[in-house]
Amino acid sequence: MRRYIIRRLGLAVLTLAGIIVVVFLVTHILPGNPALVTTGGYANRHTLQAIEQQMGLNRSLAAQFGSYLANIVHGTLGTSYTTGNTVAHDLLTRLPATSELAVASTIIATIIGVPAGIIAGMRQGSGADWIGRMAAIVGTSIPLYWLGLVLIVIFYADLHIAPAPSGEVNAFAVVPPSYTHSLILDSLLSGNWSTFFDALRHLALPAVTLGVVETAPILKITRSATLEVERSDYVRTARAYGLSRWEILKSDVLRNVATRVLTALGVVFGFLLGGSILVERIYDWPGMGLYAWNAVTTTDYNAIQGYILVVGIVYVLLNLVVDLLYSVVDPRIRFGPAGGGSRRRPRIARAGRRLVSPPMPETERH
Amino acid sequence: MGVTDVGVGAQPGPQYDASTPARRPSRARHALAELSRHPNLAVGSLLAALVVIVAIVGRIAAPYNPLAINAGRALLPPGASHWFGTDEFGRDVFSRVVYGTGIDLLIGLVVAALALVVGSVIGLISGYVGGWIDDIIMRIVDIVMSFPSFLLALSIAVVIGNTVRNVIIAVTIAYIPYILRLTRSSVLTVRGADYVLGARAAGALRSRVMALHVLPNAAGPPLVQATLMSGWAILDVSGLSFLGVGIQPPSPELGVQVAQGASYITSGQWWISVFPGVAIILAVLAFNFLGDYADDKLRGQGS
Numbered sequence: 055m056r057r058y059i060i061r062r063l064g065l066a067v068l069t070l071a072g073i074i075v076v077v078f079l080v081t082h083i084l085p086g087n088p089a090l091v092t093t094g095g096y097a098n099r100h101t102l103q104a105i106e107q108q109m110g111l112n113r114s115l116a117a118q119f120g121s122y123l124a125n126i127v128h129g130t131l132g133t134s135y136t137t138g139n140t141v142a143h144d145l146l147t148r149l150p151a152t153s154e155l156a157v158a159s160t161i162i163a164t165i166i167g168v169p170a171g172i173i174a175g176m177r178q179g180s181g182a183d184w185i186g187r188m189a190a191i192v193g194t195s196i197p198l199y200w201l202g203l204v205l206i207v208i209f210y211a212d213l214h215i216a217p218a219p220s221g222e223v224n225a226f227a228v229v230p231p232s233y234t235h236s237l238i239l240d241s242l243l244s245g246n247w248s249t250f251f252d253a254l255r256h257l258a259l260p261a262v263t264l265g266v267v268e269t270a271p272i273l274k275i276t277r278s279a280t281l282e283v284e285r286s287d288y289v290r291t292a293r294a295y296g297l298s299r300w301e302i303l304k305s306d307v308l309r310n311v312a313t314r315v316l317t318a319l320g321v322v323f324g325f326l327l328g329g330s331i332l333v334e335r336i337y338d339w340p341g342m343g344l345y346a347w348n349a350v351t352t353t354d355y356n357a358i359q360g361y362i363l364v365v366g367i368v369y370v371l372l373n374l375v376v377d378l379l380y381s382v383v384d385p386r387i388r389f390g391p392a393g394g395g396s397r398r399r400p401r402i403a404r405a406g407r408r409l410v411s412p413p414m415p416e417t418e419r420h
Numbered sequence: 421m422g423v424t425d426v427g428v429g430a431q432p433g434p435q436y437d438a439s440t441p442a443r444r445p446s447r448a449r450h451a452l453a454e455l456s457r458h459p460n461l462a463v464g465s466l467l468a469a470l471v472v473i474v475a476i477v478g479r480i481a482a483p484y485n486p487l488a489i490n491a492g493r494a495l496l497p498p499g500a501s502h503w504f505g506t507d508e509f510g511r512d513v514f515s516r517v518v519y520g521t522g523i524d525l526l527i528g529l530v531v532a533a534l535a536l537v538v539g540s541v542i543g544l545i546s547g548y549v550g551g552w553i554d555d556i557i558m559r560i561v562d563i564v565m566s567f568p569s570f571l572l573a574l575s576i577a578v579v580i581g582n583t584v585r586n587v588i589i590a591v592t593i594a595y596i597p598y599i600l601r602l603t604r605s606s607v608l609t610v611r612g613a614d615y616v617l618g619a620r621a622a623g624a625l626r627s628r629v630m631a632l633h634v635l636p637n638a639a640g641p642p643l644v645q646a647t648l649m650s651g652w653a654i655l656d657v658s659g660l661s662f663l664g665v666g667i668q669p670p671s672p673e674l675g676v677q678v679a680q681g682a683s684y685i686t687s688g689q690w691w692i693s694v695f696p697g698v699a700i701i702l703a704v705l706a707f708n709f710l711g712d713y714a715d716d717k718l719r720g721q722g723s
Contacts, residue, residue, distance in 0.1 A: 072563030080575055191460075191712060195704040197655055199662045200678055200697030207690045218686065331574075332659060336682065350578055350665055362575045366567050373566070 058381060066374045073366040078122055081359050082115065109355065125356075131363065132356035136348065141360035145342055150236035151222060152341030155264060155333070156326040158257055160319065162265030163272050168315060170269075171276025172307065176299075178281060186273055193270030202263040202336040209259060216259050219337040223252045260337040264330065268322055272315065279314035283307050313383050320376030458716070464709030471703045475525050478518025486511065486519040486672040495684070498691050505691040507680060513695055516672035521699045523673050524654045527588060528703070531653035534592045536646040539599025540639070546600065547607030547638075548630050558604070561597045569594040570656050577665045587666045591656050595649055599642050606638040613637070644714040651707030658700055674700050 097105070106112045110121065125132045131141035174186030209216035217224060222237045230237070230244040238257065241250040283289060283306060292302045331343035338344065342361060349357035455462045483503075490510035498505040504513035546557040564572065576590035610616065611634060619629045658675025660666030662682075667673040669680060674696040681692025 068559070069563055069566055072559065073566060076563055076567075077575075080572075081579055187712075191708050192705065195651065195655075195701050195708050197658060197662075197675075197678070197697060197700050197704075199659060199675075199682075200693065200700065203678065203682055203685050203693050204690075204697070206685050207688075207694070211686055211688050211690070331571075332662065335663065347663060350574070350663065353578070358575060358578060362567070362571060365571055369568065370566050 059378065062374065062377055066370055069370050070367060073363065073370065074126060077359060077363045077366065078119055081355065082118060126363070131360035134349070134357045135354045136352050136357070141357050144345060144357065145360060145364055147235060148340060148342045148345050150234065151339060152330055152334070152343060154236055154238055154257060155260055155330055155339060155341060156323055158261035159264035159268055159326065160323060162261060163268035163322070164319070167269040167272030168276050171273045172280050172303070172311065174273070175277040175280025176284060176303070176307070186277060190270045190274045193266060196267065198263065198267050199332040199336055201266060202260070202333055205259050205263055206336070217252070217255050219259065221338045221340055222256050223249060227252050260333050260339055263333050264326060268326070271322065272318055275318045276311060276315055279311045280307060283310045313380055316379060316383065317376055320372045323372055458713050460709045460716070461713040464706055464713055467702055467706035468710060471521060471525060471706055474518055475522035479522055482515040482518050484512035484515040486516040487670055495689055504695045507692045508684065513691060516677055517674070517695050517699050520672040520674040520677060520696055521703060523671070524658060524700065525703055527584070527657050528650040528654040528707070531588055531591050531595065531657070532646045532650040534588070535595040535599050535649060536642060538592070539596040540603040540635070540642050543600040543603025543642070544607055544630055544635055544638070547604035548611055548634055557600070561601055564597045570659060573656055574660060574663070574665055577660055582665055582668060584667055587657055587660060591653055595653070598649070599645055602645050603638060603642045606641045607634055610634055610638045640718050644711060644718055647707055647714055648711035651704040651711070654700060654704050
């Protein structure tokens with residue numbers, strides 16, 4: 055167990071270092087001139103040089119890498135050209151809004167995807183299974199941003215049920231004192247019910263949009279995990295002993311499926327932090343994604359760089375936490391020889407590939 | 421499906437290929453039987469045919485020029501003269517969707533093909549040669565894969581600038597690791613096979629063994645992945661365009677059109693965004709269904 059954790063931590067540190075280098079490479083080595091992009095390509099030579107100087111682009115690569123590292127070590131991630139704050143501060147204040155969205159949509163996706171996946175897996179080949187498979191394929195073929203717009207057309211423009219897609223609350227809502235920077239939690243804590251319910255109403259459409267797209271991979275993974283368990287020796291034995299379907303589900307299936315779903319959830323969550331850029335743009339949701347979008351349209355390089363870096367880091371840390379949790383849930387890893395589990399071939403990434411990269415410990419091990 | 425697939429899915433052996441012309445019709449019947457047995461193949465082929473025909477026929481016979489502005493006919497709802505309505509510049513949405521479908525389809529295929537070629541070659545070297553080369557390549561792959569691919573493509577596109585070529589490069593770079601990793605693991609299962617050992621024992625050059633014996637036998641999984649990837653590429657490229665980082669207006673690319681209609685959504689002019697989105701879904705569905713079928717086959721044969 056201890057060896058596994060140390061190995062896993064070492065791998066995470068290595069990957070984090072790699073991420074820091076890759077982000078630098080992407081923003082500094084790739085053939086492209088940020089100064090030129092900033093000016094829109096119409097500046098004369100002198101203006102261009104002035105901007106290059108201001109952005110530090112005329113210094114040597116080593117010097118640029120040095121100040122880049124310093125910004126990371128100091129925890130500032132540089133200064134945003136548009137807001138004037140440090141990028142780290144900007145991202146931190148926008149993190150709660152993005153987290154609200156990610157948590158809400160993951161809850162929706164889990165509530166739908168896990169039971170549906172278990173039913174489909176336990177009755178392989180049945181009508182329910184067929185519907186589940188179709189739903190998973192269709193769910194991964196819908197563009198997130200299009201679904202968001204269609205929901206606005208139906209529920210706001212047509213039925214007038216949902217509020218206008220303009221952020222977390224309507225403009226006249228009383229903003230509660232800020233304890234957690236999460237509007238929903240703050241209004242709940244201060245007992246500000248009208249703001250709380252307004253915030254919930256605003257959360258509904260963006261959360262459903264992300265939730266629908268997220269349901270497909272969760273359903274798919276749950277189904278294949280259930281299938282695997284159903285075919286296992288221990289389930290066959292349990293059947294032979296005459297245990298009822300429900301008892302087998304409780305004692306064998308759920309626990310084994312849980313580990314796989316846990317892995318998926320961790321990665322899905324990481325994806326949401328990054329992928330919410332589309333949904334936040336549509337619903338004007340004041341999170342990290344909208345910040346990144348603003349940074350992209352104003353070519354605010356430090357902000358873009360900081361955002362990508364943070365998402366990459368969060369992604370790696372989530373994977374780490376999931377793997378460690380995995381070892382708690384699955385005793386085979388805890389007591390196995392070198393971290394347990396047979397060496398599986400990486401599977402073809404399907405439903406939500408960006409959501410389900412093969413979990414780390416079971417791949418590159420020689 | 422698994423078990424029943426093995427028999428049906430097996431390719432006709434050499435004795436079938438050597439058969440007399442009299443047996444030919446059975447091949448067509450075989451294809452039909454395959455279609456009826458695998459709804460994902462049937463639906464996928466149908467959608468793919470539909471999308472390709474629309475893209476080709478539409479380009480030749482679109483009712484209007486997709487870029488022609490007509491201020492007098494702006495924001496018309498769908499009707500007899502404009503089936504999908506018109507946008508804020510009076511351009512015909514139907515013609516734009518038809519053109520855009522062709523653009524997105526082509527981009528999806530190009531991205532998948534590029535990622536397949538580059539990824540499988542590096543993956544082949546990584547898996548077959550092994551050693552420190554493999555170690556270095558796999559560490560890099562691990563790191564690149566720790567970014568959500570959409571975000572990686574986005575950041576690359578932001579830096580290198582948003583021409584069609586650059587967007588294709590950006591998305592391809594983000595996809596290469598998936599193919600690479602899959603090819604490598606597939607090569608690892610093949611490299612110890614008897615025919616590989618035989619070729620080596622016969623003194624064949626390493627490059628010859630890799631190209632003629634290892635790669636063809638390891639190509640299944642990466643090919644399936646590339647099929648699915650064409651669909652992802654359409655989603656990602658149109659997503660980038662939607663954010664303004666990908667292909668630029670006035671191109672009738674589908675993501676550009678959805679973005680353009682987004683500002684008219686709340687005032688009820690839904691058709692500018694909704695129709696291009698439906699075209700995206702149909703194209704992606706085609707690839708997803710075909711990929712699903714191919715994956716079923718692969719698993720059925722593999723076990």
